[in-house]
Amino acid sequence: MNRTRWLGLMLAAALGIAAVVIAWPGEPAPGQIDDDGRLEIVMEGYEFEVDEWTVPAGQPVSLVLVNRDEVSHPLTFGGELVIIDGRPADYTNELFDGLSPSVRPASARIEPTEEREGFTVQVRGGDTVTVDVEFPEDRIGTWGVGCFLGRGCHFNAGLEGTLHIVD
Ligand SMILES: [Cu+2]
Numbered sequence: 001m002n003r004t005r006w007l008g009l010m011l012a013a014a015l016g017i018a019a020v021v022i023a024w025p026g027e028p029a030p031g032q033i034d035d036d037g038r039l040e041i042v043m044e045g046y047e048f049e050v051d052e053w054t055v056p057a058g059q060p061v062s063l064v065l066v067n068r069d070e071v072s073h074p075l076t077f078g079g080e081l082v083i084i085d086g087r088p089a090d091y092t093n094e095l096f097d098g099l100s101p102s103v104r105p106a107s108a109r110i111e112p113t114e115e116r117e118g119f120t121v122q123v124r125g126g127d128t129v130t131v132d133v134e135f136p137e138d139r140i141g142t143w144g145v146g147c148f149l150g151r152g153c154h155f156n157a158g159l160e161g162t163l164h165i166v167d
Pocket of ligand 1: 072153
């Protein structure tokens with residue numbers, strides 16, 4: 001078999017495998033909710049496994065925050081990125097403002113402070129925290145998700161993502 005034919009066969013095999021992976025039933029596309037309205041946001045190695053997510057407005061969704069690192073990641077959700085002393089420090093609060101999300105376990109919720117107004121949940125190393133919420137249509141748009149621990153080091157390392165709320 002010549003080299004060109006061999007490469008062609010390998011390419012066809014790779015495409016076949018990719019097609020099977022993409023079409024696998026029951027698995028949501030990366031960054032999308034599954035049939036039960038769950039969206040997994042996975043943290044590993046100070047990065048998000050997928051760093052861009054889409055959820056629909058006007059229906060209940062469960063944001064399932066999975067931390068595969070050994071360290072805690074307090075995850076903040078919000079609007080504009082707030083920079084303090086040149087470091088990413090917070091998001092403004094418009095995303096969850098006026099909403100009543102349910103956090104499981106409830107103890108993971110971090111109450112806002114003057115320094116941290118964005119909606120924040122503490123996801124300890126190895127833990128999973130679930131946030132049940134329904135975003136109203138006035139939240140349709142693009143929002144930020146990030147961990148600002150270590151004076152912005154976790155954020156700069158890669159724990160920065162984008163949440164799209166769509167019609
Ligand atoms: Cu972190």
